[in-house]
Each structure stands twice: as C-alpha cells, then as structure tokens.
Amino acid sequence: MRLTLVSCVTVFLAKSCFILYVKQEEERVDQGKDCAVRMKGITKRFGHFTALQEVDLEVQKGTIHAILGENGAGKSTLMNVLYGLYQAEEGSIEVKGKRVNIKNPNVAIGLGIGMVHQHFMLVENFTVAQNIILGQEVTNRFGVISMAKAKEQIEEMVKKYGLHVDPDAKIEEISVGMQQRVEILKALYRGAEILILDEPTAVLTPQEIQELIHIMHNLTKDGKTIIIITHKLKEIKESADICTIIRRGRYIDSVKVSDVTEEELANKMVGHAVKLVIQKEKAEPKEVVFEINDLVVENERKLEAVKKLNLKVRKGEIVGIAGIDGNGQKELIEAITCLTKVKSGSIKMNHEEIQNTSPENVIRNKIATIHEDRQKRGLVLNFTVAENTILETYKKNEFSKKGFLNKEAVLKHTKQLIKEYDVRPEDCENQLVRGLSGGNQQKVIIGREIANEPDLLIAVQPTRGLDVGAIEYVHKMLVRERDKGKAVLLISLELDEVMNVADTIAVIYDGKIVQSFEQGTVDEQTIGLLMAGGNKNGQIK
C-alpha cells in the first residue's frame, strides 16, 4: 500500500516535472516563433519615386494585424514586397524568425505566406473546388485528378473555419463574398500560415463584412496570422489586434487597437505632414451656382454609395469635401461628370439639371474638372502637350475651321499656356506629354481647365503625387480662381489640404455630407471624428 503510494507520488512528481519541462521548452520555441513576420527598413523605389522609405513591420503570430494608410500611402507595395511581387532595394525580412529572401511569390508560398488580392484571380468558369486545387492538384497513382479526395480536404477546411462555400458551384455563379472565401481557401490549401488580405472589404456588403470578420477570428484561433490592408477604421476596430499606420511611404506608428479611438487612428492616417499655409483673403461668396439635391448613386456592385447627398457651392468660395476614401467620393465625381448614371436626385449647374447627360454637356455647362487620375482621365499621354491643351476645345472656332485644325493657333495658345502656368521644359509644346514630370503634367491640365473659363472648377485630389512646390502652386491656382469669382469644389483625402484651402469644409461619411463648417470655426479633431463616422458630441455611432 505504502509502496504504491510512494510510487504514485514519484510518478506524479516525475510527470509534473516533465510537463513543466515541456512547457518551458514550448515557451522557448514560442519566443522564436512569436514573430510571424518582421520587416525592417524596407525601402522601395519606382524610378525616382520612393514608394516606401525605411518601413518597419512586426506581426505577432496568431493575431490580426491591420495596415492602415491612405490610397497611395504604400501599404499594398509593402505587402507586395512581402509576397515577393516586388523586390525591396533596402531592408530585411524575417519570417518565423528566419531571415529570408523572397524572390518571387513561389518562395512566399513556400514560407507559408498567402495573399488574397483586391481583384480576385479565379478562373470564372471553373468550379470552386477546381479553382482551389489549381496548380496543386491531388492525383491518384495514374496521375488523374482525384476530385473526390480534393473535395474531402476542402470540406474539412470549410467546416473548420466556417468558410461556407459549395465546392461544385461555378465561380461566375457565386457572389463576390463567396469568391473571396474561395481565395482564402485557395491560400489555406497551399498551406498558408500567414494570410495577407488586400482591401478585403472594399467589395463586400455590410453583412458579408461581418461574416469575413467572423472567419478571420476563426482563423486566428487556429493559430493563423492575418495581415489586413485597409483604410476603413471601423473594421480595424472590430477585427484587428494591432494596427500599423503608414503615410506617404513612411512608417508612422504601431498601436494596439484596443488602446486607441477611431479618431486617433484617423488623425494618424491623415496626418499633419507638411503645414502649408495659404495666403488668402476671406471669401466673399455670392449666389449659388452649383447645387446637388438628394443625390443617390450606385457603385459598380449596385450598392448605394452616395445616399441622398446635398451640397451647394457658391460663386467666390472654395468648398472642400473632406472624408476617408471609399465614402462615396468616387461615385459623386462620376455622377457630376456624367460618367455614371444617377439613381435619383438632381445636380444643377446654373439652375440647369445636368445629371444623366454626357461629359460633353457637363463641359458645355461650364464645369471644368481636374480628375484625380491624370494619366487615365486627364491626359492622352501619347499626344503632344499642344494636342492635350485642346482636348476639350478642339472644336472651337479658335482652333479649327470647317473640320480642319488650325495648328498655328493651337501652338500659339499652348505656348501662352506653358508660359502662364510655368510648364517645364519651356518649349515642350510639340513634346509628348508622357515625357513631362507629374507636376508639369498637372500644370498642363490645370491650365487647360482654367482656360475653359469655367463657372465651377472641380479639383479631385489635385496634389496627389506632387512635390511640395507643385502642391503650393496648385493651391494658389485654386484660390486665384475663387478670387476671380468662380466657384471651386475641392475633393481631397488629405485633411490638411481641405482645412487649409477650403472656405467651407463639408465632411462626407457613408455617402452623405454629415456636416459643413466655415473655415476657422472647427478643429481637425472634430473633422477627424466626423470623417470616422462619429457625431459632433464625440461619440462613434
């Protein structure tokens, strides 16, 4: 009896000792493995443009790590470096504690990194199961694909993570949310431990977003690591553990999401980078020239992106629309410029309704637009500077007679414009606009649009990608137009720009103008909060 007791105690002691030892051992291993990804001093340049400058990133295993930043801040570039699509010029990458050189996506996949791109890469007329196993087919011993086996494996993953999809459905027949799950399954099937999701919610409905967040939590419970690229603060708050903020290619901060408010995140993202103070008199607004009433516009997915938006712009003032990307700005612009159809509501210019007409009619109604994408919408890159300056006005008697272009008049006009707007190089009228720098390209556009003598000048992200000198110039031009008595509408994702340039600041959130302020009557914090969906009293809805 005693003997058994003693032996029991010894066995127990030995067991606990062993367990303790094992636990310690596990911890030691965990410390090494704790950090799923460590990127240090990553610098990536495209030609003369520095997309990333010494960016650091540390992602803990089993967490959801958000990367927050404005469009063009460099967050996708950073992830593409991690996934091996781009090679960084400087910096090092460690995956699971080991220094690695990710030359191409195959290396990344081998390291257990999976990426779901914003635009899905699926074969439309293949089934879900076929897409998932594509490139990693399960075969029997004769080299024939064994779909039954593949489906079994897929069903297992589906059950484990709650990624409900029908393996036999064709991609073209299922919803976008489902397609995204297929992409996630595809990555998991390839053994991904670290999953990068690039703007995963951009294409989803609110309900699908909730489901996705649920799936992400399921995945991290199983020890997977998720990196999500986004600029939607609400979703970060709901899903992420840690958030790294990037602005203009630079690392800003890494914060524990539970410790910060959405407002703080918004401020960090939008930043107070360069304080540009614009010299201008107080605005003297006159009558309303441009008016939007109860405007409803659907996005590509037939979801309402602009929801009963109201806006007025008066002569002699700059109205700035501040907001985080994806709150209906894109759809609003496309509706005003008649690139997309309006579902309901009206857009009036000088009391004439212009919605659902044509871009030509918009220009005829004296609206000039500086589009945010100057290379796609603003310029014909393979045209000369001269040709670009008459892109909208070539039909005017000044530039053509009886269908023949008057080249001399066009050149004369262009030379004048080049001089007035200080486009460089000086004698570039016969050069392709492709060869000009971004700032000079923008000057060509601004010169062209202002030469049209519009009553309303719309500038969308007019300083995107420009250097400080060019930014200042663009702002000066906007103020000059205002002083001439024109109405100016500025839509920008950079809060500083709106705060500095605009006389009236309107905040857009979720497809609506939530509130308008006169310049100087409001601080950045209030605006930041409203941009993030809070109300004036400081509460987030």
Next chain:
Amino acid sequence: MDRLNKILKKQITATFIAIFFGFLVATVILAVAGYNPFEAFAVLFKGIFSRPKYMANVIIKATPIILTGVSVAFAFKVGLFNIGAEGQFIIGTVAAAMAGILLDLPAVLQFPLLILIGMAAGALYGAIIGFLKAKYGIHEVITGIMLNWIAFYFCNYIVNTHTFHQDNSTGSKNIREAGFDIIYNWKKSAGGKSFLKENPTLMEIIGKTDLNIGIIFAIAAAIIITIVLNKTTKGFQLRAVGFNKDAAEFAGINIKKNMIHAMLIAGALSGLAGALMVTGISHKLSTLGTFENYGFNGLSISLIATNSPIGCIFAGLLFAGLLYGGGSIQSEIGAPSEIINIMIGTIVFFVALSRFIPVLVDKYGRRGGKHVK
C-alpha cells in the same frame, strides 16, 4: 555617336534593317538548299525591273494591298485591329460586281458608281464591327474573323445564283463594259488603239497588262487618310479615342460614335480595294476556294509600314515586287518560290522586333556614352 543613336532610333531605319535581315535569312536558306543566293536575287530583281511591263504588273499587284494596308493602318491608329479587312474587301468586290452586272448606265456614271457602291458596302460591313464593339463590347478581332467567313460564303452564294452565274464556269458573268476601268476602255477605243501602236513602250506597259487607275486611288487614299488623321478635328477625335479612351470620354468626346466611324472608314478603304479589283482586273466574281489574302496581306503591309498610311504605299510595292519577282526565281533557277514567303515573313518578324531597337539603343548607347566620359 549621338547622331548615330538618333538615326538608329528612327522607325524607317528599323524597317530597312528588317528588310536587310529578310534578305539575309533568305540568303542563308537558299545557300543551305544548294542554290546560289546571289543568282537568285539577280533573277528576282530582273523579274521586277528588267522590263516596264514587269514594273506595271508590280504596281497592279500592289494596288489592292496598299489600300487594305491603309485600311488596317488607319484602324491601328485609332486603337482597333482590323483583321476584318479581308471580309470588307470581299464585300466590296461582291457589291461592285452585282451592281456592274445589274446596272446599265453610260460609262461616265457606271464606273464611278461601281467604285462608290463597293466602298459603301465595305464601309457598312466594317461599321458592323465597330457597332458591335461600341454597343456590346465584342472584340473586333472576333467579329472581324466571323464576318470574313460570312463574306466568303456570301460571295460564293451570289456567284451561284441564277441572276449572276455564268453558265459552264465557276464564276459570275462579267460586269458590263461601261463599268470597266477608264484605262481599259480607252485602250479598247479606236483612238487609244492607234495611239498605243505608235508608242511601243506605252503599248507594253498599258496594252499588255491590266494597268488601271487604281494605283491613283490607292496613293490618294493614303494621302487623304494621313491628312484626316493629322489635320482634321475628326482625326483628332479618332486618335484621342485610340490612344486613351478614358481621357477622351472625360473630355467630352463620344467614344462609341468614333469607334463606329473608325471602322466605317477602314471598311470603306478595303471595300474600295475590292471594287477596283472588279473594275480593273477580274471584271467578275469567282467562286472562292480559300481566302485570297488581299485583306490579310494588308495586315503585313501595315506592320511593315509601322502603321503609316504613306509608308503603306512603299510597303505595298515592296510586297508586290517580292511576290511578283519571286515567281521568276522558281522558273529560272528552280528554287521554290516559297522562299519569297519566308523573306516576307522574316521582314514582318523583324519589323515587329524593331520596336525594341530604340530601347536597345537607349541602353547600350548610354553605356557607350559613359565610357567616353
């Protein structure tokens, strides 16, 4: 060094280099096959230049392919790939032949009317492609190829209908003589006959060949298209749509209308080539066993001319010269005339490759510059 770089960067230099390579490859192949390449080339050039008649035949052969070449080049300039030139050409021949058989007007009206009808038919046929692209976004290569086959079988159908079929033949009836080419009608007239008798050289060039006024149409078309593209507002719109339709749309240019117009014009050019074929050379339709390649050759010509309408004139003459002169390689020294096809293929291949020459010049030119410093 700089000047050399500049010359090398010019497209025309690249084209000549490509032609040189074409001959080089032909030389190697001929040598390997056991023929004397220089003898072969001598025969080739003799076959083109030794007699005025031969040169006239080259011009005759060049006419339709210059026009289809301009058609393709024009479409390229506005961002469309007109592989349907073949079908537009066939429809042009069919419409001109049908009208030529059915209508009975004085020659002053008949001939220009046939040309116009052929052009109009080709234009409408091309516009279908433009319309389908503008309205439903169907790629012009798909519709172009399909419409080629429709034109092909439509031609064979028309040839075999009672109204048009010539008994005991595989072709249609001849069109009425009033619709024949002006030069043809002149040389058959009493005045023309006596004039040619007194001028043996002209007799050889005109009397013994099918030389027709088509080449004037072809050259005029190339010039007009160049002017339209570069000097008119229409051309400005078309090029803007071709280079960047998003920016064109944003600037208020109607991109759908311009796509249709572009294909309308391209179709008219190919249709014109077809009409000239009927009035000037064939005078009737034949049952088609396979495509005659007038449209497809237009693609090669446009490529060799790097989509310059004026360049198409020279590329067309080169192409026709090689094809025509190539025939004598076989008859004189027994080398297969396919060598000519290899040469043409090589030239097209190297012209296509020549887009890289400026890139290479940039790369190595700069490197060389650094050494100098």
